[in-house]
Amino acid sequence: MRIVLFGPPGVGKGSQAQFLSERENVVHISTGILLRRAIRSESELGLQAAAYVEQGKLVPGPLVRSLAEGAMADCNYDRFVLDGYPRTIEQADWLAEFLESHHTRLNTVLSLVVSNQDIVDRLSKRRINRITGENYHLDFKPPPADIEPGIIVQRNDDLPEAILHRLEIYQESTFPVQEYYRSLGLLKEIEGKGTFEEVYQRILTAIMNSLK
Ligand code: AMP
Numbered sequence: 001m002r003i004v005l006f007g008p009p010g011v012g013k014g015s016q017a018q019f020l021s022e023r024e025n026v027v028h029i030s031t032g033i034l035l036r037r038a039i040r041s042e043s044e045l046g047l048q049a050a051a052y053v054e055q056g057k058l059v060p061g062p063l064v065r066s067l068a069e070g071a072m073a074d075c076n077y078d079r080f081v082l083d084g085y086p087r088t089i090e091q092a093d094w095l096a097e098f099l100e101s102h103h104t105r106l107n108t109v110l111s112l113v114v115s116n117q118d119i120v121d122r123l124s125k126r127r128i129n130r131i132t133g134e135n136y137h138l139d140f141k142p143p144p145a146d147i148e149p150g151i152i153v154q155r156n157d158d159l160p161e162a163i164l165h166r167l168e169i170y171q172e173s174t175f176p177v178q179e180y181y182r183s184l185g186l187l188k189e190i191e192g193k194g195t196f197e198e199v200y201q202r203i204l205t206a207i208m209n210s211l212k
Contacts (some may be wrong), residue, residue, distance in 0.1 A: 001026055001150060002104065003081045003207060004095075005113035006178060008170045010119040010163070011192045016112070016200060017083045022203075027075040030083040034067045035059060054097040058173075065094050074077050077102040087173060092180050108210035110203060112192035116167050127152045 001024070007013030012028060021028035038046030045063055052059040068085045077099065086092040099105050107161060125138040130153045136143045143152045143207055181187040188206045192199055 001079050001081075001205065002077075002099070002106050004086070004106060004109040004181070005081055005083050005112070005175055006110065007192060008114065009166050010117060010123040011112045011114050012196060012199065013112055014083060014168065015196070016203060017081050019200060020081055020203065024207075025079060027071070027080045028083060029065050029068060029071040029075075029080050029085070031068055031085040031087075032083075034071060035064070038067065061088065061090055061094070064088070065091065065132065068095070068190075069098055077104050086177055089135075089176055089180055092177055106186060108188055108207065109186045111178055111187060111189050112199070112203075112208055113189050114192035117145075118193055119167060120160050120163050123158050124154075124160050126155070126158045128155055 003026070005013055005017055007016075016031065017028045019024060032053075035046070035049050039050045039053060040046070046065070049063050064085060064087075068082065072080055082095075086095050096105070105148045126136065127136040127143060128134070129136070129143070129147070129150055129151055135141075136152065157166065178187055188210070190199070190202045190206055194202075
């Protein structure tokens, strides 16, 4: 089972990939997580990547490539879900070449789709305790009533305008890569609206169909 998962910020892609990895015995390979880990450990690669990640810019491809390829090698080129890689056509080509050189290929590429309005609704209800950093959601996990209201704040990047900007960047940057996979007949779009479990079941069904 070799999968790539796409999804805009706020759709719960990372949590779905994590859940899938626990339930289905696949390795969740998130280049964002691997990069943040490399940065924390102050490895050579982490030091080179730090400034890019801090500014939300794409890290130079060869650095990300070596992390992703190392992680795929660790799981013997199978039973993985890639999250955050590939992000460019060049990376998609590297991935295809890499898998081919190990006599394998992707089974499917899944893209979680949710309307911008739904994402704005979801993310603009997030709140954070500015002292402890704990996250809340006005509908699903409201802050305790006895907390001083001034401590519960909204992150600047969770304001509707900032969310729309992040979505625009996501759409512009992933569009070519998703089209590349569509042209290969590998892309499957999945409705991302609904409960976590509903979306998970759709993901699982799409994966099972791709293995037939
Ligand atoms: P993410 O957690 O996937 O949002 O990634 C966090 C940050 O890591 C991104 O903003 C980029 O700076 C960097 N990053 C993650 N994956 C890649 C990739 N495939 N190519 C380049 N940069 C990446």
